[in-house]
Amino acid sequence: xxxxxxxxxxxxxxxxxxxxxxxxxxxxxxxxxxxxxxxxxxxxxxxxxxxxxxxxxxxxxxxxxxxxxxxxxxxxxxxxxxxxxxxxxxxxxxxxxxxxxxxxxxxxxxxxxxxxxxxxxxxxxxxxxxxxxxxxxxxxxxxxxxxxxxxxxxxxxxxxxxxxxxxxxxxxxxxxxxxxxxxxxxxxxxxxxxxxxxxxxxxxxxxxxxxxxxxxxxxxxxxxxxxxxxxxxxxxxxxxxxxxxxxxxxxxxxxxxxxxxxxxxxxxxxxxxxxxxxxxxxxxxxxxxxxxxxxxxxxxxxxxxxxxxxxxxxxxxxxxxxxxxxxxxxxxx
Numbered sequence: 001x002x003x004x005x006x007x008x009x010x011x012x013x014x015x016x017x018x019x020x021x022x023x024x025x026x027x028x029x030x031x032x033x034x035x036x037x038x039x040x041x042x043x044x045x046x047x048x049x050x051x052x053x054x055x056x057x058x059x060x061x062x063x064x065x066x067x068x069x070x071x072x073x074x075x076x077x078x079x080x081x082x083x084x085x086x087x088x089x090x091x092x093x094x095x096x097x098x099x100x101x102x103x104x105x106x107x108x109x110x111x112x113x114x115x116x117x118x119x120x121x122x123x124x125x126x127x128x129x130x131x132x133x134x135x136x137x138x139x140x141x142x143x144x145x146x147x148x149x150x151x152x153x154x155x156x157x158x159x160x161x162x163x164x165x166x167x168x169x170x171x172x173x174x175x176x177x178x179x180x181x182x183x184x185x186x187x188x189x190x191x192x193x194x195x196x197x198x199x200x201x202x203x204x205x206x207x208x209x210x211x212x213x214x215x216x217x218x219x220x221x222x223x224x225x226x227x228x229x230x231x232x233x234x235x236x237x238x239x240x241x242x243x244x245x246x247x248x249x250x251x252x253x254x255x256x257x258x259x260x261x262x263x264x265x266x267x268x269x270x271x272x273x274x275x276x277x278x279x280x281x282x283x284x285x286x287x288x289x290x291x292x293x294x295x296x297x298x299x300x301x302x303x304x305x306x307x308x309x310x311x312x313x314x315x316x317x318x319x320x321x322x323x324x325x326x327x328x329x330x331x332x333x
Contacts, residue, residue: 011110012075013089015040015058016067018103021132022250024068025286025294030122032291033060033070039101040072044092054088060120062128068135069128073109122293129297130304136256141248142221148228148264151218154206161198169194203233210236215243223247224257231261234270241278251286255279255298262305279305 017024017036028036037060044055058072086106093104137143149155173187210230215223227240241261248254258279265271283298290298 011108012073013058013085014067014071014073014107014109015089015093016071016105016107018105019068021068021136021252024070025129025252025290025297027291028070029291029293030125033125034120036070036101037072040092040096043095043099043101047088047092047095051088051092054085055092060125062131067105067107068132069125126293126296126300129293130300133252133255133297133301134259136253137260140253141224141256141260143224143260146263147232148260149225151209151222151225151229154202154209154229157205158198158202161201165194165198166191207233207235210240215240215246220244220247224260227257227261228264231265231269231271231275234265237261237271237274241274251282251289251298255282255301258282259301259305267305276306 017028019028037058040058041055044052058074060070061073062069062071089106093106097103150158169190173183173190176183176187178186206229210226210233213226215226218226223240223244223246227237227244230237230240241257244257245254248257258275261271262275265275279298279302283295283302286295286298
């Protein structure tokens with residue numbers, strides 16, 4: 001998922017390969033991305049010292065503000081992304097396109113670069129690929145809200161139930177003469193009872209419609225809404241997941257759908273076994289299509305989904321302990 005990142009750096013520039021992500025997963029592994037960086041470096045050297053100087057400092061990274069790997073970024077206090085720099089880079093990228101290295105896009109960023117002792121590693125590249133598969137939920141599936149919106153008909157029905165069952169309760173409580181904590185407590189109790197009734201009736205209709213409705217009667221995005229509802233309720237999951245997949249041409253898009261539905265059911269309930277099987281099938285299918293790094297990204301996505309919530313906490317605590325030990329060692333020296 002794209003996160004809100006508030007850490008900012010000096011203005012930087014990012015160069016991304018304007019290529020279908022499916023082709024990246026099929027053709028561009030980490031060594032190929034490194035080779036691409038080297039080819040751009042050689043080309044910048046050919047174009048003269050000014051272009052070479054502007055290119056110097058670009059490294060393989062993914063700043064998490066758009067685009068797909070491979071991407072090359074540069075941040076430097078001395079570099080204020082001036083128009084002159086951008087012109088030199090545009091000249092470099094135009095020459096790269098003419099010589100068949102690929103079509104590239106140039107954009108600005110204010111996000112911090114990837115950090116660490118060795119950020120330009122295969123491990124980081126695979127992680128960037130896996131993150132990009134998740135981002136496809138927003139970029140390509142057209143889902144911009146989490147949790148995923150209810151199907152239009154179900155949202156309208158529950159809205160009607162809310163009006164029917166809670167309106168009278170709220171109006172009655174507004175006129176009730178009690179005040180203070182007692183009024184709040186009793187009002188919440190009655191409202192909770194009304195909402196429980198709304199939920200029971202809404203879920204019954206949702207389950208009925210999931211079974212009754214023909215997926216062919218709704219559009220591709222609405223099918224995803226129904227599939228998300230099916231995953232939450234644990235009803236008709238296979239029917240709606242397969243229907244939502246029909247419009248998705250690529251393996252990574254279907255993997256993004258599985259990730260989306262997994263998060264909708266929080267990895268629990270009747271939907272989990274089916275979703276696990278789906279992702280395992282996609283990984284098997286990718287073995288003969290994707291690069292080793294593309295396949296590793298799918299496996300990383302699978303491992304991330306199956307990791308318990310406290311697994312991330314354990315890794316963070318281990319990192320904190322390692323940092324504390326390093327600090328103690330430094331102080332001792």
